Amino acid sequence: MSPAATLATVLLAYLPAAVSPGPNFVLIAHTAATGTRRAAVAIALGVVAAGGLLAAVAVFGLGGVLARTPWLATALRVVCGAYLAWLGVRLWWRARAPDDPAAPPDRAAATPGGPGVFFRRGVLSNLTNPKAAAFFGSVLTATLPPTEPTAVKAAAVALIVAASAAWHLSVALLFSSPATQRWYARAKPALNRVVGTILVILGVTLAVTP
DSSP states (O other): OOHHHHHHHHHHHHHHHHHSOOHHHHHHHHHHHHSOHHHHHHHHHHHHHHHHHHHHHHHTTTTHHHHHOHHHHHHHHHHHHHHHHHHHHHHHHHHHSOOOTTSOTTHHHHSTTHHHHHHHHHHHHHHTOHHHHHIIIIIHHHHSOTTSOHHHHHHHHHHHHHHHHHHHHHHHHHHTSHHHHHHHHHHHHHHHHHHHHHHHHHHHHHHHOO
16 A cells, blocks of 8 residues: 555544544533633644644554553553543532623633643543544554554654644634634533533543443
């Protein structure tokens, strides 16, 4: 298979995994709709950076470390699941809290941390994402055999990063539009509970599923 055909296969395999809803989408969309565009973009960039790291680890064969140390993989899974569940519980708690009339909903909480805080949150979200782990650990390694030249592997990682950036930044920009934020402000309590429930379910499932 030619390098161009290999890269096209990698992209076609990655795109459905990227655009299907999951923890990353929920976190970016919720932050964009309730906070600031800067915070949502920072989370999206964190997701992209973590995706690039996971792709590089899978492509260049470093993922064997987890395969050789099952206890480490289990511990990572439990910690990641607990983190997602904690985010969900926090959203439920915020849904019960009355809005601060002096500030738009959730904006005061979204801004003080700065972009670095939200970037790290995006990194952690993608590193703890079971869908990302499944894709990079199995699908990507199957579509990009270890016999491929280093240049093709590097190009595949760059292609994944570019596609991830295009999608996740689009989500951040779309959901941070004024119209979306006005709609979200009206539906905030119910939506916070829905999003929180999804995150708790994802976290518990990740923690208890071998």
